[in-house]
Amino acid sequence: MKIEVLLTKTHFFSMMINELFSNPLILWYEQNKRDLPWRTTTDPYYIWLSEIILQQTRVAQGQSYYEDFVNSYPSVHDLAQAEEEEVLRKWQGLGYYSRARNLHFTAKYISEELNGVFPDTYDNIVKLKGVGEYTAAAIASFSFNEDVAVLDGNVYRVLSRYFGEKADISASKSKKFFQKLAQEALPQGQADIYNQAIMEFGALHCKPQNPYCALCPVQTSCYAFDKGEQENFPVKTKKIKIKKRYFHYVILEQEGKFYLNKRVKKGIWQNLYDFFLVEHKKELNTEELMKELIQEQVPIANAKVVKQGEQYKHVLSHQHIFAQFWHIQLENTNFNKQGLELFSYKEVEELPKPILIANHFSEFFEE
Ligand code: SF4
Known part of the structure; x- marks a missing residue:
């Protein structure tokens, strides 16, 4: 009896949510959705590509990368066969290079171990390297219409505002709570369109600032609108700790070639190339930098400082990097430091590099 009552309550709750919330969002989506290339396919390989590219990336920025990847690697086998350096080079500018x-690792796994067949259930998709719960839910629902709700920043915002849920989204226990709520709001059999709808609604309509409440299809039953508390949702108390780092990049040139280092250690920009780096806990002036170079046994005795650049602030999610560049021409010498290799200008242009390096290298030499 108790179970029946609970089921009835759950069923009734779902019906109410569908009528007041989920169905109006789907209708809104059909009338307002952006025309995006990954929305015209259900191929899990393309959906996966788009979802990985769009993590932490604006649609406007990610679209050209998506198109480039699809054109260069039309199948998972094509991506699997590419060199990692080539994939990293194509990724240049998107950041979060571990993605x-x-x-590339997962493409190889699917191509070689699964004969190119993408897993077709959430439980198997989430096991792939680099695929988290959100991405697995997106692929499982968009490609296979599996009834699994997505939960990203947009969904947190829409759900918390609409239902007036004040659980702190930076607390791990809240994730379970919101995941359950998101699942309850998902109309059975319509996961593909509903998941797209709620994310698009959060991105375009129920925006972080100045949501379009006056024209909102769910306004009459929205808690935050009713209380005038739109700006208070979602509740997030934990602030990200930002670390400051000071990078002094020395573009060491020798007979028209440049020394670069492949960053093999774990951390930001792993497997990308950068110039000779002096990292210090504070900003160094040229004199202090020269002392550091001498300590590092860089042969600067007869070297010429050609140019010193401005300091740039490069913002990453957990780090602010204050970077400055020096261009130094070395005399013909036997400078030999582990990890450093000489490359021609053209080769430097083609190597995968952090966008900070790519931009400033061309700026330095374009005059
Ligand atoms: S009424 Fe405003 S806060 Fe509520 S769901 Fe609509 S846009 Fe978001």
Whole structure:
């Protein structure tokens, strides 16, 4: 009896949510959705590519990368056969390069171990390297219409505002709570369109600032609108700790070639190339930098400082990097430091590099 009552309550709750919330969002989506290339396919390989590219990336920025990947690697086998350096080079400018390394690793796994067949259930998709719960839910629902709700920043915002849920989204226990709520709001059999709808609604309509409440299809039953508390949702108390780092990049040139280092250690920009780096806990002036170079046994005795650049602030999610570049021409010498290799200008242009390096290298030499 108790179970029956609970089921009835759950069923009734779902019906109410569908009528007041989920169905209006689907209708809104059909009338307002952006025309995006990954929305015209259900191929899990393309959906996966788009989802990995769009993590932490704006649609406007990610679209050209998506198109480039689809054109260069039309199948998972094509991506699997590419060199990792080529994939990283294509990724240049998107940041979070571990995504590209995992993408390549997983393509190889699907191509070689699964005969190119993408897993077709959430439980199997989530096991792939580089695929988290959100991405697995997106692929499982968009490609296979599996009834599994997505939960990303947009969904947190829409759900918390609409239902007036004040659980702190930076607390891990809240994730379970919101995941359950998201699942309850999902109309059975319509996961593909509903998941797209709620994310698009959060991105375009129920925006972080100045949501379009006056024109909102769910306004009459929205808690935050009713209380005038739109700006208070979602509740997030934990602030990200930002670390400051000071990078002094020395573009060491010798007979028209440049010394670069492949960053093999774990951390930001792994497997990308950068110039000779002096990292210090504070900003160094040229004199202090020269002392550091001498300590590092860089042969600067007869070297010429050609140019010193401005300091740039490069913002990553957990780090702010204050970077400055020096261009130094070395005399013909036997400078030999582990990890450093000489490359021609053209080769430097083609190597996978952090966008900070790519931009400033061309700026330095374009005059
Ligand atoms: S009424 Fe405003 S806060 Fe509520 S769901 Fe609509 S846009 Fe978001």
